Amino acid sequence: MSKDQHNQQCKTDENSSEICTCCGGDVFQEKEPLWKQKSLKIIVTSAIIFALGIVLENLLGQGLLAEVAFLAVVAVAGFEIIQSAFKGLLKLRFNMSFLITIAAAGAFLIGHGEEGAAVMFLFYVAEFLEDYASERARSSIAALLKLAPETAHVVRNGGEIEIHTHAVDLGEKVVVRAGDKIPLDGLVVKGQSAVDQSPLTGESMPVTKKEGDEVFAGTINREGYLEIMVSRKSDETVISRIIELVRQSKDKKSKTEAFIDRFATYYTPSVILVAVTVAVVPPFFLGMSFEEWFYRALVLLVVSCPCALAISTPVSMVSGITAATRKGVLIKGGEYVEEMKNVKAMVFDKTGTLTEGLLEVAEIVPFNGNSHHDILQLAASLELHSKHPLAKAIVKKAEDENIQLKDVTNFKSTAGAGLKGEIQGKMFYLGNKTFIKQLNPLNGEDILGKEVRGKLKEYDSEGKTTVLLGKGQEIMGLMVLMDRIRDSALETVTFLKNNGIKTIMLTGDNEGTACRVATQLGLDEYHHGLLPEDKVNKIDELAQQYGNVAMVGDGVNDAPALAKANIGIAMGAVGSDVAIETADVALMHDDLSQLEYLVKLSRKTMGVVQQNVVLSIVVKSSFALFAVLGLITLWMAVGIGDMGLSLAVILNALRIGVAKAY
DSSP states (O other): OOOHHHHHTTTOOOOOOOOOOOTSSSSSSOOOOOOOOOHHHHHHHHHHHHHHHHHHHHSSOHHHHHHHHHHHHHHHSHHHHHHHHHHHHTTOOOHHHHHHHHHHHHHTTTHHHHHHHHHHHHHHHHHHHHHHHHHTTHHHHHHHHHHOOOOEEEEEEEEEOOOOOGGGOOTTTEEEOOTTTSSSOOEEEEEEEEEEEHHHHHHHHHHOOOOEEEETTTEOOOSSSEEEEEOGGGGHHHHHHHHHHHHHHHSOOOEEEEEEEEHHHHHHHHHHHHHHHHHHHHHHHHHOHHHHHHHHHHHHHHHTHHHHHHHHHHHHHHHHHHHHTTTTTEEEHHHHHHHHHHHEEEEEIIIIIIEEEEEEEEEEEEOTOOOOHHHHHHHHHHHHTOSSSSHHHHHHHHHTTOOOOOOOOEEETTTHHHEEEEEETTEEEOOOOOHHHHSTTHHHHHHHHHHHHHHHHHHTTTTTTEEEEEETEEEEEEEEEEEEEOTTTTHHHHHHTTOOOOOEEEEEEOOHHHHHHHHTTSSSHHHOOOOOHHHHHHHHHHHHSSSSSSEEEOOOTTTHHHSSSEEEESSSGGGGGHHHHOOOOESSSOTTTTHHHHHHHHHHHHHHHHHHHHHHHHHHHHHHHHTTTTTTTTHHHIIIIIHHHHHHHHHHHHHHHHOOOO
C-alpha cells in the first residue's frame, strides 16, 4: 500500500477526530494552523462585535443596538459555555460554565450588558488559552509521531519498492541510506553505519551499528548503507509503544491533582451558596441596595471560578512528562513525578545497573617467567572456541592488543569450570581453582604454590573473578576479570547523597564483589547474596525504614522488586518491551545520569505545581474579598482574576518544558 493509497483508504471526515481508521494513529493528519482553527475565528469575530457594541454605546449613544451587539457576543462566544452549563445542570453538576452563565445573565438583567458580554468573551479566551497550553505541553507526542517515516524502501522480487510502513511484513528487508530515518524496528543484515538514537534515548553521540545489531524506528542513519530485517510491525515498534504510554500517562493523576479534583466537586456549590447569601442578606435583612449587592454577588461568582486552580497541577505535570520524554525518560503518569520528589532511598541492582554487566580483563599476572603476551595469546586461543561470558572478555582483550591467536586441537570444555586443548602439540588448560584440582587430583593444592594461592586469596577478597592458565604441572599465569562500573555511576550516587537520598545496592553476588562496588561508589548500604524474592522482602524493609523507595534495575530480572517499590525505574529500556511495560519510569538509554535529570525534573515540576496552587488560592481569595467589598468590577474579575491568572499559571507550567537544565 503506497502513501497515497493509505491516505485514500484512511480518509476521515472534516469533523472527525483525525485518527487513522486502519492503523489506529494520527499518521498523516496535520493539525490545523492556529489562524485556521474555529476557536480563534470565534475569538476574532466576538472581539469585533464587542468593539462595535462599545462604539455604539459610548460614542454613538445607540444603547439598544449596543445591547444587541453584546447579546451577539454572548451568542457567538458563549454558545458552547451555555451548552456546557445546561448539560451539567441536567446532571445536577454545577460546573465553571454554570457560574459564568449565571454571572453573564445577571449582568444583563441589571443593565450591565457590556460586562455580561465581556465575561463570556474573556472566559472563552481563557478556555482557548488553556486548550492551547495543553496542546503545547503535549507537543512532544506529535513530535514523536513525526519521527518514524510514513514509507519504507522494501526489497521485493529482486527489486526495491516504496510502500507504507503498515504494509511491511515481519522478516522483510528494508533499505536505509545515509541521512534517512529508519522506518521500522529490526536487525541489521548488511552494512555498517553510525545511527543517531537521540530521538529515543536522548544520547548525543551516534551509535555504531553493524550486522546483527538491533535498530529502532525513528532513529537516523547518519553515514552508510543499511539493510534491515524487520522484527516488529509498525504498531509494535518501540516508538509506537512510547507514544501510547505517554498518551495514557495523562490519566494517571498525582495525589495533588486528585485532591484538587475532589475539592472542586464541593467548591462550586459552596461558591454559589456564598454568592446567594451576598445577594440576599444585605438587601433583605440590612436594607441595603439590592442592585449593588446583586452585582457584587455576580462578581464573586466570576472571580471564584476555579479555572486556574483546576489546571494548575495537570498542565504542570503534562509539561514535565513531555519534557522528560524528549530527554529519553519515559514517565508513566503524574503520580510518579510526585512520588519521585518524595523519594528518600534509591535502591540499585548491581549487575547491568551500577555496572555494565560485561566482564573485562582487568589484570594479567604471569608466573614462572612467562610473559603477559604469551598468557593472553594462549588463553584467548582456547577461549575462542567457548561461548562462556568470560571467553568474550579474554578474546576482546587479545583483539585490543592485536595479538594473533593460535590454532587449537582436541578442545574440551567442562561447563562452569574450565576448558583445555592442544596448541602446537602441547596441552594447555584454563579454568578456576576447582578445575585445576580436578585435573590434578593428587597434588592439586600443591600445584598452585604459595604465590598463586596468595594472589587468589587477595583477588577473592576484592570480589574479582580469577582464571588460571596451566600447562602440565605448571601454573603459567593468572587472569583477573571484573564487571566494569559504569562511568556515570559515581557522579550519580554522589548527586543523590548530596540531595539527601540514601543509596543502597541489592545483589545476588558474593560479599567480596558487593563490597568492592559499594566501596568504590561510596554507597550508604549494600546487601549481597539475594534471590529475587529476597530483594522484594528487602524493599519492604527499606520502605519501613526510610519511607518512599525507588528501585533501579533492568526491568526484566528485577521486575518483582521494581513492582514492589514506590517507583520502579528500568534502565536501557529502548530495546526491552518488558521494561517499557513493567516500569513506572523507563530510562531509554543505559546512562545513570538520567536519574539526576529525573530527580531535578520532579522537584522542579512539583515546585511549579506548588507555586501555581498557592498563587491561585491567594489571588482567588483576595479577589473574592474585594468582590464582597465592592472594590472590583466584572471586567476585573474575569480579566485578571480568571483569564489573567489562568494565563500566568499556564506560562509558569510551560517553563518546565523550555528550561535547559534544572
